Amino acid sequence: MGERERTYRRRIRAWTLYDWASSAFATTILTAALPVYYRQVAGSTLPGPSVAAAYWSAGLSLSILLGALLAPVLGTLSDLIRGKKLFLALFAGLGAVGTGLLVLVKNGDWLLASLLFVFGRLGFGSSLVFYDALLPHVARPADQDSVSARGYALGYLGGGLLLAANVVMIRLLPGTWGPRLSFASVALWWALFSIPVLAVVPEPRTLSALPKGQGLLRATIRRLAETLRSSRSYRELFKYLLAYLVYAGGIGTFIAVAAIFGAELGLGSVELILVLLLVQFVGVPFSLLFGSLPRPEGEAAGSRRARLRPVLLAFLLANLALLPALGLLGTRFLPKGWTGATPPPYEGGQGYTGQGVLSAGDPALVWFGSWASELLDARTLNARDDREFRAGQRAGDRLELRFHGQGLALSYAAGPDFGIWHVELDGRPLAGADGRPLLLNCYRPTARWDLSHELRAASPGLHTLALTNNGEKDTRSTGIRLALGAVRVLEPERRSSLPVILGLILALQAACLGLAWLLGRPLLSGLAARLGTRSGLVLALAVYAAIAVCGYFLDSVLDFWWLAWLVACVQGGSQALSRSLFASLIPPARSGEFFSLFGIMGKFATLLGPLVFAGAVALFGASRPAVLSLVLVFLAGIVLLLRVKVQEGRAAARAAEQALRKV
Numbered sequence: 309m310g311e312r313e314r315t316y317r318r319r320i321r322a323w324t325l326y327d328w329a330s331s332a333f334a335t336t337i338l339t340a341a342l343p344v345y346y347r348q349v350a351g352s353t354l355p356g357p358s359v360a361a362a363y364w365s366a367g368l369s370l371s372i373l374l375g376a377l378l379a380p381v382l383g384t385l386s387d388l389i390r391g392k393k394l395f396l397a398l399f400a401g402l403g404a405v406g407t408g409l410l411v412l413v414k415n416g417d418w419l420l421a422s423l424l425f426v427f428g429r430l431g432f433g434s435s436l437v438f439y440d441a442l443l444p445h446v447a448r449p450a451d452q453d454s455v456s457a458r459g460y461a462l463g464y465l466g467g468g469l470l471l472a473a474n475v476v477m478i479r480l481l482p483g484t485w486g487p488r489l490s491f492a493s494v495a496l497w498w499a500l501f502s503i504p505v506l507a508v509v510p511e512p513r514t515l516s517a518l519p520k521g522q523g524l525l526r527a528t529i530r531r532l533a534e535t536l537r538s539s540r541s542y543r544e545l546f547k548y549l550l551a552y553l554v555y556a557g558g559i560g561t562f563i564a565v566a567a568i569f570g571a572e573l574g575l576g577s578v579e580l581i582l583v584l585l586l587v588q589f590v591g592v593p594f595s596l597l598f599g600s601l602p603r604p605e606g607e608a609a610g611s612r613r614a615r616l617r618p619v620l621l622a623f624l625l626a627n628l629a630l631l632p633a634l635g636l637l638g639t640r641f642l643p644k645g646w647t648g649a650t651p652p653p654y655e656g657g658q659g660y661t662g663q664g665v666l667s668a669g670d671p672a673l674v675w676f677g678s679w680a681s682e683l684l685d686a687r688t689l690n691a692r693d694d695r696e697f698r699a700g701q702r703a704g705d706r707l708e709l710r711f712h713g714q715g716l717a718l719s720y721a722a723g724p725d726f727g728i729w730h731v732e733l734d735g736r737p738l739a740g741a742d743g744r745p746l747l748l749n750c751y752r753p754t755a756r757w758d759l760s761h762e763l764r765a766a767s768p769g770l771h772t773l774a775l776t777n778n779g780e781k782d783t784r785s786t787g788i789r790l791a792l793g794a795v796r797v798l799e800p801e802r803r804s805s806l807p808v809i810l811g812l813i814l815a816l817q818a819a820c821l822g823l824a825w826l827l828g829r830p831l832l833s834g835l836a837a838r839l840g841t842r843s844g845l846v847l848a849l850a851v852y853a854a855i856a857v858c859g860y861f862l863d864s865v866l867d868f869w870w871l872a873w874l875v876a877c878v879q880g881g882s883q884a885l886s887r888s889l890f891a892s893l894i895p896p897a898r899s900g901e902f903f904s905l906f907g908i909m910g911k912f913a914t915l916l917g918p919l920v921f922a923g924a925v926a927l928f929g930a931s932r933p934a935v936l937s938l939v940l941v942f943l944a945g946i947v948l949l950l951r952v953k954v955q956e957g958r959a960a961a962r963a964a965e966q967a968l969r970k971v
Contacts, residue, residue, distance in 0.1 A: 329499075331467030336494050351418040353753070376911045393505075403432045404498040404499040439505070440891075444892075452892060453885060456888035457888075468589050474494075549906070557912075559917075573868050618833045635866055650802070651801075662713065673707065676705065676708070706774060723756065726791070730745075731773070732773070733774075751784060840954070892954075897968045
């Protein structure tokens with residue numbers, strides 16, 4: 309291997325490490341730790357968790373909007389002044405510093421948390437624009453698919469490893485130290501592993517210097533206007549951007565609603581984080597697989613990579629066929645305690661209630677003492693919410709509930725004049741997580757009317773719950789008032805065995821690998837030889853469409869795990885091929901400008917996808933039909949993608965690059 313080749317590979321390794329660096333922000337900050345910390349700690353003094361969620365969403369939207377406004381100007385400017393690495397360093401530094409300062413956020417610091425999150429998210433999204441813009445300068449055209457996929461694979465691996473370490477920190481360290489030190493670890497990780505791309509990858513030279521006599525802002529705006537006027541020259545590129553806007557919205561929606569589906573199936577926060585880790589780690593090999601599927605121009609027919617390609621394609625198709633079969637057969641024939649299938653609901657009877665929400669006048673609820681009805685006031689998030697509350701004002705006020713089941717969810721109020729509930733189950737004090745009698749302290753310095761608490765018996769059956777106002781209060785409280793709203797008997801817990809589920813999936817992977825090795829070359833060599841970047845991307849979107857169909861029928865924990873595995877098969881690959889296909893359709897000398905447009909489309913997709921999903925939920929009244937409707941999104945994306953004439957687009961990009969070289 310010559311010195312030039314060693315330098316080339318060293319630059320690729322340095323470039324891909326930025327995916328490893330920045331993905332820690334995506335996993336720990338965007339997805340797993342900060343949203344929960346913001347709701348439970350930073351936003352604890354807000355009127356309710358829904359207000360905290362609204363403020364969080366507002367910060368996310370603001371950061372995306374700022375990034376969308378800055379991207380085209382700074383992207384074009386980076387082409388004019390050779391500033392891609394400069395802007396990458398600035399925004400990576402902004403994001404890392406904003407993330408690191410989250411260690412200062414404590415109870416009630418929601419405004420500080422919001423500001424720092426905006427800085428972190430702006431740095432994360434904007435730095436990726438300039439990082440992606442380096443791809444056509446780092447990798448040869450024939451290698452861009454595999455190099456882009458390698459970056460995503462490293463991102464999944466790095467983000468997953470740090471997230472796993474952060475989960476351990478959060479669970480073991482006392483108080484808020486776990487999440488706060490996790491935020492600091494993300495900042496250090498991001499800053500440290502950003503050094504290689506800044507130190508090793510050279511700044512691309514510019515072919516279009518800043519015109520004499522023009523200011524930076526004026527020259528930048530003129531360049532953007534010229535690009536829009538010459539859109540016919542980049543017709544295939546803009547057709548691809550439209551297709552990307554459509555299908556990226558569908559992919560983003562899957563990411564956004566995954567936790568909702570998991571919660572509907574009874575998965576707790578720990579299980580959901582385990583699913584996220586599974587997607588991270590399974591995404592590593594499958595991202596590399598997708599990067600190897602497209603056949604580069606000039607590849608020898610008998611090369612090792614050409615011989616391996618039909619095996620990889622067969623392995624992916626076997627997963628698509630056999631994973632749903634595993635879910636269907638496993639849920640039907642294996643014990644419910646293994647698969648987490650839907651158990652039968654709890655039935656009510658004479659004198660006791662079963663599964664569902666109870667009203668204040670339900671005969672299973674027996675009130676003792678001076679209880680008075682009151683309605684939720686304007687402090688609720690939804691002023692039209694008319695759920696009835698029962699308020700106990702004096703010591704001795706008591707409620708008894710006879711129910712068939714195991715778990716109860718209580719909706720209650722808290723505030724500066726509220727006291728303490730005493731909780732008994734079947735005539736004995738109910739033990740809390742620490743083993744001591746459970747006391748529900750409703751004191752809060754600010755009033756909140758939408759709190760909830762779950763109580764759980766040791767086993768399902770007929771139970772009697774008693775809630776009593778004994779006149780006790782917090783030392784800071786000005787009264788002993790209590791207010792209880794909706795009472796809900798929870799559905800039966802789904803029981804599942806994670807070792808069994810993962811064992812089944814891993815055994816299936818071994819079967820898929822064996823089938824691929826035996827049948828891949830005889831059956832799929834011809835198809836694999838014709839696969840290009842676009843067709844590999846179409847294959848990923850077709851798998852997403854199949855996932856949307858399967859999501860409609862999702863009915864067990866086993867189903868959720870194998871569906872998450874199938875998402876992991878295509879998530880990294882679809883993103884990697886999207887990036888490399890776009891890189892092949894632009895002139896490298898203007899990569900900053902064009903990748904800023906690519907980033908804007910990704911941001912719009914991030915916003916529009918969940919909005920479309922929310923509209924579908926409102927239309928159908930349920931989330932399952934909304935998930936099924938995503939099939940149309942992916943099919944539309946495939947149709948638009950197939951209309952892109954890739955070779956014409958690449959020829960136009962080469963012609964534009966040559967024209968810039970002649971100037």
